[in-house]
Amino acid sequence: MTFKGFTNDDFNVFQIDGLDARMDAIKTIIRPKFEILSNVFTEELSVMTNEPMYAHIAKHARRTINPPNDTWVAFSSNPRGYKMVPHFQIGLWETHLFIWYAVIYEAKGKEPIGQRFLSKAPEIKQTIPAEYVWSIDHMKPDVLHHDALSTEDLSKMFERLAAVKKAELLCGFQLPREEAVKIPGDELIKMIRDVFVHLLPLYNVE
Numbered sequence: 146m147t148f149k150g151f152t153n154d155d156f157n158v159f160q161i162d163g164l165d166a167r168m169d170a171i172k173t174i175i176r177p178k179f180e181i182l183s184n185v186f187t188e189e190l191s192v193m194t195n196e197p198m199y200a201h202i203a204k205h206a207r208r209t210i211n212p213p214n215d216t217w218v219a220f221s222s223n224p225r226g227y228k229m230v231p232h233f234q235i236g237l238w239e240t241h242l243f244i245w246y247a248v249i250y251e252a253k254g255k256e257p258i259g260q261r262f263l264s265k266a267p268e269i270k271q272t273i274p275a276e277y278v279w280s281i282d283h284m285k286p287d288v289l290h291h292d293a294l295s296t297e298d299l300s301k302m303f304e305r306l307a308a309v310k311k312a313e314l315l316c317g318f319q320l321p322r323e324e325a326v327k328i329p330g331d332e333l334i335k336m337i338r339d340v341f342v343h344l345l346p347l348y349n350v351e
Contacts (some may be wrong), residue, residue: 147180148330151242156322159214159239159288167212169204173239176202181217182235185334186341190220190233199224203236214238215286219247227254232349235319235337238286242325244337245317246344248306249283259314260306261350263300270296272346273316280315281305288319316347 153176161167183200190198190242201219217236221227229250236243246260262269278288281302289298306314317339320328 146177146181148185148334150328150330150333151237151322151325152278153180153322153326155237156239159212159237161212164208164210164212165219168208171205171213171216175216179216179235182337183218183220184266186220186233186337189338190341191289192220193215193341194348195236196222199227200223201227204288215243217243231258232263233341233344233348234315239322240286241322242320244319244340245280245315246347247283247313247315247317249313249315250311255312256307258350259303259305259312262303262314263307263346265350266303267295269347269350270294270299271341274318274343277316277318277343278283279310281313283313283315291316 155178156172158167158170161170164308179202183202187198187200198220201221203217203219204211205216215238217234219227219234221230221231221232223230228249230252231246231248234243234245234247248255273291275292277291279291279294280288281301302314306312
């Protein structure tokens with residue numbers, strides 16, 4: 146199947162009340178598009194990272210009452226899941242499309258990852274494009290803009306990732322829905338690919 150891009154119907158899913166109704170809409174409207182993107186980027190990220198990558202479409206299985214405010218497909222080196230390792234994400238909130246490199250609170254080995262980032266803070270400041278954003282909580286849409294952060298600001302986030310058990314760190318690009326719905330599928334795939342290329346140094350940091 147061909148990826149035709151995202152529409153307002155995709156983003157409007159998050160206006161649907163009730164867990165079951167919203168989950169049904171996510172499964173029927175958004176998930177088929179994630180499956181197409183999975184086929185594209187599982188292969189491409191495997192080549193980029195030089196290791197097998199596996200797609201994991203969010204199931205939101207832990208939810209029993211509140212419907213999800215966002216949904217995503219994640220790509221990781223672990224065939225069993227993605228939360229325990231650094232990974233990549235493509236997903237939607239009602240307001241925007243996001244493309245992330247993510248180390249969330251369940252990831253193992255966060256201390257050495259944070260320390261490696263800390264040792265490379267000046268290089269990361271220079272390498273990540275100015276228009277990219279950072280997050281310290283994947284459950285919230287709030288972000289910090291890279292061009293507004295100093296090397297010291299980044300270092301503090303990296304130190305927190307290393308030291309705090311529940312700390313998270315995500316870096317990537319957000320596209321407002323008003324812009325995302327105007328981009329044809331093939332162009333959107335090219336844009337996502339370009340973001341992953343720019344995030345690859347974080348995945349490979351030593």
